[in-house]
Amino acid sequence: MRYITVTALSHPGLIRGHNEDSLVVGPWTLCGTVTENPQTLVFPLGQPLVVAVADGIGGQPAGDVASALTVRHLATLGPSLDSEDAVRDALTLCNRAVYAAADRDPALTAMGTTVAGTVVLPDALLVFNVGDSKVLETDGDGVRQVSVDDSPPLREGQRTTSLVTQAIGGATRFCAITPHVTTAPLAADSRYVVCTDGLTDPVLDDEIGELMRAHDGGRAAFELWKAAIEAGGPDNITLAVIGVVE
Template identity: 30%
Template structure:
């Protein structure tokens, strides 16, 4: 995306951004151009290694309450048991028991949590996680989550293809969410993977994924190593495409590759240049003595 487009977007809506960022991750959200309120929510704790994006459903205050409930339960788990599947199920139970819910207050969610060299992704609904890996020319972008949606069911059954799914009139109909139903149980999907060198994870609501093509997402992640800049440009790209929905993103870089150097792990040995120079001097001295002895013997100055 050009700098001119980014500046144009900023002129239209600078006060509507909500951002957070630390050394290796950053998040941003925007209500978009068509919605009066932002029903998305996001939160992160880099020290505990957890990030979440939630997309509220139900309209107006109902969606905001639902996404906020999800975030609060993830925060609770981050501070205690780190069981994020249980956190989403607790949020589901709370929303079902809310008197204001009336069966239509719900939220999608995607959570990423780190555990040593691995990361785990938990999700419900159509909020997504993508893994970007470096490569030429713009890296490789892979969707890690599988949408719980009506259109995805059609794709999985072979009834329609991915191109038809992108423009299907029911592409926003989800088949699973937190709250928003009378079913007391909730299935939470999960996947795990090790971090690779230079990897980045993107968590997002469908306000990004339905507006911006994967190729454009990969280009932004590839061209902008600063997570703060990448998050802002992803939101700007969704706005430039129309901004028809709330937009929320989190960009998370893989842990630093040289962590062992900072935690007492093996380090490269320093070369002892002084010892090397001493060895050279000794070798030269021995060679000179040997040459003198040989010359003395050769010309009869020395006898053995």
């Protein structure tokens, strides 16, 4: 029997005053809190399993509220996410829900979040994102980003940027989104990292690839978090490592 393992953690990092990241793994959500150790969940390969992170936009109100709303909607909708169109519709619903919440409470005006994740199907992987949180595929050959950053072009010598060109919410008036959604084969020899930029901004892809080749499961998630902390932990760090076991 094939099954899916998901090892996840969320941590505020070393600089931020609190955690505005949220996480969903199937029906389980973790919103704006801290996991002291990686948590591993195991699921049979069958009905759609959503695994996603949401990174509340800093410098604007209530990023933690926006990210929590987003992952809770995805948790509720997860079992129905069996196609690219279903994922697009779900993300559109998340966007409308964030704006609707802001309309009801002026203190939440312009709150927003990025989101990135996967839906694991029996024979395929749906990859999605809005904003600059990422989905990475790792195998013996290294690491490849399979999500699409919504970021402006980088200047020469610039490796990262905190700017995003679209998000879930994030504006004073409603803005529609165009989610990135693609389908990929579900490769048993690959693992996937779903993460906020608190991991990928301070830690180079090559180092992520090396750590994933050297470690499995909870140890892999811990070593990725440790690398971000040792690089200064400048932002909230939330990640999930997904594997398929034969």
